[in-house]
Amino acid sequence: MGILPMVKADAYGLGARRVVETLEPLGPWGYGVATVEEGSRLRHWGVSRPVVVLSPLPPGSYRRAVEEDLSVVAGELAALERLGAVAREVGRPGRFHLEVDTGMGRAGLPWDKAEEWWAGVERALGPHLVWEGCFTHFHSADVRDVSPTLEQCRRFAEALRRREGPWPQGVLLHAANSAGALRWRELCRRASFPLPPPGLVRPGIHLYGGWAGEGSPAPAPVAALRARIVMVREVGGGATVGYGATYRADGPQRWATAAIGYGDGLPRLLSGRGRALVRGVRVPVIGRISMDVTVLDVTALDGVEVGEVATFIGRDGPGGIALEEVAGWAQTIGYEILTGLSPRLPRVWVEG
Numbered sequence: 001m002g003i004l005p006m007v008k009a010d011a012y013g014l015g016a017r018r019v020v021e022t023l024e025p026l027g028p029w030g031y032g033v034a035t036v037e038e039g040s041r042l043r044h045w046g047v048s049r050p051v052v053v054l055s056p057l058p059p060g061s062y063r064r065a066v067e068e069d070l071s072v073v074a075g076e077l078a079a080l081e082r083l084g085a086v087a088r089e090v091g092r093p094g095r096f097h098l099e100v101d102t103g104m105g106r107a108g109l110p111w112d113k114a115e116e117w118w119a120g121v122e123r124a125l126g127p128h129l130v131w132e133g134c135f136t137h138f139h140s141a142d143v144r145d146v147s148p149t150l151e152q153c154r155r156f157a158e159a160l161r162r163r164e165g166p167w168p169q170g171v172l173l174h175a176a177n178s179a180g181a182l183r184w185r186e187l188c189r190r191a192s193f194p195l196p197p198p199g200l201v202r203p204g205i206h207l208y209g210g211w212a213g214e215g216s217p218a219p220a221p222v223a224a225l226r227a228r229i230v231m232v233r234e235v236g237g238g239a240t241v242g243y244g245a246t247y248r249a250d251g252p253q254r255w256a257t258a259a260i261g262y263g264d265g266l267p268r269l270l271s272g273r274g275r276a277l278v279r280g281v282r283v284p285v286i287g288r289i290s291m292d293v294t295v296l297d298v299t300a301l302d303g304v305e306v307g308e309v310a311t312f313i314g315r316d317g318p319g320g321i322a323l324e325e326v327a328g329w330a331q332t333i334g335y336e337i338l339t340g341l342s343p344r345l346p347r348v349w350v351e352g
């Protein structure tokens with residue numbers, strides 16, 4: 001079984017180039033991206049493995065996909081026909097993965113109309129098209145109950161069964177995201193029918209230290225979010241902080257200004273409810289987060305100095321703040337926190 005690591009959205013905000021360089025020696029089957037632009041960046045970095053664009057393409061993007069030797073998704077017959085026409089014109093192979101919609105509802109050929117579209121697929125096939133894979137996408141592999149995922153597997157298997165003749169050599173089946181891959185054994189155990197044998201898995205969030213969801217193991221921590229403290233001061237009772245002066249000291253306090261704000265991707269929803277670690281101790285975010293700075297109440301810590309580090313995600317000595325905890329404070333998911341980290345934040349890579 002091959003691995004198709006998802007490196008879309010700049011590898012979930014961490015930096016696709018370094019992620020690809022790190023994964024390359026491990027020999028993944030290929031890489032998954034969401035747009036032709038993302039795929040062609042990989043080609044420019046010298047990636048020669050398959051690069052699959054897993055979102056539907058706008059009509060004008062097929063030519064570049066073919067020119068850059070990217071594989072695209074065929075989630076409707078029109079896409080396959082367009083790819084075929086462009087590949088013929090350009091004189092290069094049009095590589096594709098057929099997507100079956102088993103309930104995600106955003107793209108793909110409907111699983112329950114397979115009889116109708118298989119005939120169309122066969123008709124569209126030709127020497128200029130290279131059929132690499134056939135896949136579906138799980139919508140609920142991150143919830144404890146596996147029955148919605150098993151139902152999607154059943155629908156996928158059912159759609160595959162509708163095709164006449166033996167399964168074409170080399171066409172890889174795939175369905176599993178991080179959660180699906182991590183729970184595949186559980187799915188096999190619970191299924192009352194043979195699951196489609198996976199040719200590829202498509203992990204994303206788990207690679208980047210995000211939790212894949214209920215029933216999945218905790219990921220190894222990967223990314224930390226840290227900022228320097230650039231100002232420390234003692235304030236008296238009644239002092240206010242931030243736009244709207246939403247926080248007011250009820251007595252003498254020590255405040256530290258950290259050089260990070262919502263312009264760096266620190267969610268503004270953490271205003272007045274997030275936490276950061278300074279010297280391994282949790283301290284509260286006070287007042288509204290600004291674009292460039294965030295103020296922490298470090299009254300509990302003696303002698304905090306300018307230049308010290310505040311950790312917003314990750315470990316610091318005995319303390320730790322998990323990505324999911326931050327996501328909870330910001331009423332979102334770890335995926336959005338990571339992909340929201342702005343380009344202004346330097347990505348510092350630690351080897352080993």
Ligand SMILES: *Cc1c(COP(=O)(O)O)cnc(C)c1O
Nearest residue numbers: 006054137177178202203204205
């Ligand atoms: C993003 C994506 C994945 C990866 O999902 P994770 O939950 O991050 O593992 C897999 N497949 C497709 C089609 C995707 O769009």
